[in-house]
Amino acid sequence: MRLVVDLNRCQGYAQCAFLAPDVFAMHGDESLLYDPEAAEEHREDVARAVAACPVQAILLQADADEPVPTGGGLR
Amino acid sequence: MSGDGSLERLRRSGRIVVVGASLAGLRAAETLREKGFAGTLTMIGDEPYEPYDRPPLSKQVLLGKAVADHTALPRRRRIDADWRLGVPATGLDMAERVVRLGDGTEVGYDRLLIATGVRARPWPNEEEGALGGVFVLRTRDDAVALERSLAAGPRRVLVIGAGFTGSEIASACRERGLPVTVAERADAPLVGALGGVIGAVAAEMHRENGVDLRTGVMVTGLEGDPSGRVRAAHLSDGSVVEADVVVVSLGAMRNTEWLAGSGLGAGPRGIACDAGCRAFDVRGIVTDDVYVAGDVARSPHALFGYQFLSLEHWGNAVAQAETAAHNMLSESSDRRPHLWVPAFWSSQFGVNVKSVGVPSMGTEIMIAQGSRDERRFTGVYGYQGRVIGAVTFDQCRWLPFYQRMIETTAPFPLEFPTVDRRSEGNKPMDADFPDPSVPTHGPTITLSGYSPADRRMTFVPAHH
Numbered sequence: 073m074r075l076v077v078d079l080n081r082c083q084g085y086a087q088c089a090f091l092a093p094d095v096f097a098m099h100g101d102e103s104l105l106y107d108p109e110a111a112e113e114h115r116e117d118v119a120r121a122v123a124a125c126p127v128q129a130i131l132l133q134a135d136a137d138e139p140v141p142t143g144g145g146l147r
Numbered sequence: 148m149s150g151d152g153s154l155e156r157l158r159r160s161g162r163i164v165v166v167g168a169s170l171a172g173l174r175a176a177e178t179l180r181e182k183g184f185a186g187t188l189t190m191i192g193d194e195p196y197e198p199y200d201r202p203p204l205s206k207q208v209l210l211g212k213a214v215a216d217h218t219a220l221p222r223r224r225r226i227d228a229d230w231r232l233g234v235p236a237t238g239l240d241m242a243e244r245v246v247r248l249g250d251g252t253e254v255g256y257d258r259l260l261i262a263t264g265v266r267a268r269p270w271p272n273e274e275e276g277a278l279g280g281v282f283v284l285r286t287r288d289d290a291v292a293l294e295r296s297l298a299a300g301p302r303r304v305l306v307i308g309a310g311f312t313g314s315e316i317a318s319a320c321r322e323r324g325l326p327v328t329v330a331e332r333a334d335a336p337l338v339g340a341l342g343g344v345i346g347a348v349a350a351e352m353h354r355e356n357g358v359d360l361r362t363g364v365m366v367t368g369l370e371g372d373p374s375g376r377v378r379a380a381h382l383s384d385g386s387v388v389e390a391d392v393v394v395v396s397l398g399a400m401r402n403t404e405w406l407a408g409s410g411l412g413a414g415p416r417g418i419a420c421d422a423g424c425r426a427f428d429v430r431g432i433v434t435d436d437v438y439v440a441g442d443v444a445r446s447p448h449a450l451f452g453y454q455f456l457s458l459e460h461w462g463n464a465v466a467q468a469e470t471a472a473h474n475m476l477s478e479s480s481d482r483r484p485h486l487w488v489p490a491f492w493s494s495q496f497g498v499n500v501k502s503v504g505v506p507s508m509g510t511e512i513m514i515a516q517g518s519r520d521e522r523r524f525t526g527v528y529g530y531q532g533r534v535i536g537a538v539t540f541d542q543c544r545w546l547p548f549y550q551r552m553i554e555t556t557a558p559f560p561l562e563f564p565t566v567d568r569r570s571e572g573n574k575p576m577d578a579d580f581p582d583p584s585v586p587t588h589g590p591t592i593t594l595s596g597y598s599p600a601d602r603r604m605t606f607v608p609a610h611h
């Protein structure tokens with residue numbers, strides 16, 4: 073499950089770290105660290121964090137069905 | 148273009164090509180589909196990977212808390228693209244509207260978006276740069292290799308250059324318990340981006356965290372052992388640093404070489420475009436079918452004196468890509484300008500560093516809130532009597548407030564008392580930026596507009 077946090081927007085409220093501690097963690101008082109490819113088992117927690125983020129800074133993959141391209145080209 | 152239905156044809160069955168399949172390229176592609184583009188979309192990228200996120204590479208990944216191969220960007224929607232990954236674009240023919248690729252093929256377009264970004268500036272001495280243990284950090288592959296070498300427990304890491312990336316690398320090394328030396332030509336870290344007043348705070352942060360910080364020095368040479376691995380670096384003050392990992396962190400170079408001879412206004416400073424993301428050609432005429440976005444673009448900004456800004460900022464890549472995509476599919480009267488207020492974040496030594504506006508245009512700074520000694524403060528930059536930028540250390544919740552002041556060209560020095568202002572913050576100080584004619588690496592914002600002091604131009608009118 074892919075996700076990215078817009079850290080320009082994030083204000084370090086730590087809601088996400090509270091709701092999905094296996095995926096989001098505060099680093100110091102304000103910096104957020106997160107796992108950009110979180111394990112499926114945390115999907116529900118992450119969905120809750122996405123909904124609870126006061127500035128809507130977390131983007132979770134919308135459509136996982138698209139075929140993943142792989143490099144061909146010159147090699 | 149308008150009224151004759153050609154825009155409708157473009158939307159229905161046109162060909163749009165995106166060169167540079169990373170953050171800006173992906174967000175543009177998603178926006179195109181969102182706006183109803185139903186034609187052929189081709190994504191060309193020289194890296195063999197689908198678009199991934201770079202900021203974690205110098206943070207989570209180097210800390211060993213996330214894996215570099217797991218940074219693929221989440222998709223906002225399906226984009227149904229024809230992906231050409233692992234193959235670089237090598238040329239552009241604007242008259243024929245084709246992009247030439249490294250594998251000898253060509254792709255035709257009706258609209259082209261260039262989002263080729265920047266790459267890490269390599270160590271200037273090629274032979275020394277090729278020594279084992281010498282790294283740069285820009286790509287996923289770079290991060291995998293560097294992380295592996297940190298995990299192996301080197302005796303000492305040397306970071307050359309204390310911009311944002313260099314500082315983040317040094318911070319990660321300390322957190323892993325590795326001895327690290329940082330060599331910086333300027334008098335302090337982050338000086339090019341934030342000036343000497345803030346640079347002094349950054350320097351203290353390095354030292355408190357056990358970084359062996361050497362400022363005002365240059366690395367003059369790297370020395371290898373008989374097996375071709377780096378073992379030491381020589382500094383301009385005559386000292387020698389023994390290190391088995393060296394990270395060259397000297398800023399970035401724009402990926403524009405592939406456009407040489409194309410007639411597009413592209414060069415070492417990036418690709419010039421108008422506020423609507425349309426590229427200029429070498430004659431200064433705006434193109435109608437070639438657009439640019441992200442780190443490779445430089446565009447004029449009304450809030451900052453119409454200076455051309457090149458921003459190496461994540462948020463800019465997203466916003467500019469969305470605007471470019473919108474404009475590609477719009478009548479001229481519906482186009483939007485890219486007027487994003489620059490914003491940037493970094494995380495080092497456990498401190499959240501964020502900025503808005505263009506601090507490097509500032510001549511003065513006020514510590515409007517908090518205190519530098521506590522590493523928790525807001526610095527506000529002034530330029531010609533107005534607020535032009537702001538930086539926070541662990542006080543990011545105040546940034547939107549100062550952003551609005553920048554947007555409304557509020558007066559500087561601040562005329563009102565602020566919460567938590569200490570007496571040291573009552574008077575503006577010289578922001579202490581280095582002489583702009585002495586380039587520092589990694590300022591993250593480059594002003595590249597016309598300067599009356601620039602006398603190098605020779606005007607040679609073309610004859611018909």
Ligand SMILES: Cc1cc2nc3c(=O)[nH]c(=O)nc-3n(C[C@H](O)[C@H](O)[C@H](O)COP(=O)(O)OP(=O)(O)OC[C@H]3O[C@@H](n4cnc5c(N)ncnc54)[C@H](O)[C@@H]3O)c2cc1C
Binds near residue numbers: 170201202284
């Ligand atoms: C280690 C690191 C940490 C960062 N941290 C932060 C941060 O904390 N905050 C922040 O705001 N920003 C940060 N950034 C900057 C941010 O990642 C960039 O602003 C963003 O990636 C720009 O996106 P882009 O799509 O314009 O360019 P890029 O991400 O550089 O993508 C350009 C792509 O085009 C490809 N390309 C180049 N030439 C060709 C060619 N001829 N043909 C085909 N493909 C080509 C490149 O290989 C690359 O994949 C960081 C960057 C790095 C490297």
Ligand code: SF4
Binds near residue numbers: 124129
């Ligand atoms: S909940 Fe949102 S604002 Fe708070 S730390 Fe998480 S991402 Fe940032």
